[in-house]
Amino acid sequence: MSVARSVRLALVVIALCIALIWVSRTKIDSARVSLFIAAVIGAVTTIYVLVTYEILLQNQRMARAAVDSATHMERSVRFSHTSNLLYETINTKDPNVQSKPIPLIPINNDDYKRALAEFNAGGQEKEFVFAVIKNRGQGAATNLDFKVVYHITDSSNPNRETSVEKQGSVQVLEPGKAVALCIFISKVPTADDQVALVSAKITTSDFYRDALNEGAQQVNVDISKHHVEADSGCVVRLT
Numbered sequence: 001m002s003v004a005r006s007v008r009l010a011l012v013v014i015a016l017c018i019a020l021i022w023v024s025r026t027k028i029d030s031a032r033v034s035l036f037i038a039a040v041i042g043a044v045t046t047i048y049v050l051v052t053y054e055i056l057l058q059n060q061r062m063a064r065a066a067v068d069s070a071t072h073m074e075r076s077v078r079f080s081h082t083s084n085l086l087y088e089t090i091n092t093k094d095p096n097v098q099s100k101p102i103p104l105i106p107i108n109n110d111d112y113k114r115a116l117a118e119f120n121a122g123g124q125e126k127e128f129v130f131a132v133i134k135n136r137g138q139g140a141a142t143n144l145d146f147k148v149v150y151h152i153t154d155s156s157n158p159n160r161e162t163s164v165e166k167q168g169s170v171q172v173l174e175p176g177k178a179v180a181l182c183i184f185i186s187k188v189p190t191a192d193d194q195v196a197l198v199s200a201k202i203t204t205s206d207f208y209r210d211a212l213n214e215g216a217q218q219v220n221v222d223i224s225k226h227h228v229e230a231d232s233g234c235v236v237r238l239t
Helices: 003-024 030-081 110-120 207-211
Strands: 085-092 104-106 127-135 141-153 161-173 178-186 194-206 217-220 227-230
Touching (some): 104 127, 110 127, 127 161, 141 178, 161 178
Parallel strands (some): 104 178
Antiparallel strands (some): 085 127, 127 178, 141 194, 194 217
């Protein structure tokens, strides 16, 4: 029995004892008998109220424990289905990104087809810049959509400074896999060339959120923390 419950019960018992002693010392007459009966009824009622109050407190504690348990279980299940997406920009001399240590699923659009054609054409060694989203989480990402804007400096192009906006999407991105979107093809790479991320917005969900009909999550990539990676020998700068 808890200390608070013991204190409450002791106070009630003391109060009842005082009341009964006071009644017992009154004169023996009809008024005393009526007073004694009233005291007994009051005592029984008080005890009933106290017991009911204790049951109510116990039920509240049990309900709170059940809610906490359900919340913990829900969080555990949600975590097991949650994706953890890492955005980065890579520069490579081989656009066949499936051969990377972490296999990349290319967005097979016109830009990627052009990159493969340029690579297979041979000639001067070219460089290819991709926006990559890796799933490092426990669960798959669903309905993944991303829109990115890059500022490109290309010394071999008459329009030296340009901004490009690209968009990609995949239905499901499983844990441990990544998706790659072709951003830029440098046909004549020089150290003066640069590809700088301006903005990146990711919209995604997961199977758990989909089952609950919850809305998709939107994430704006922090440019200052965005990762860059380049193959050995690549000269186009990434920022």
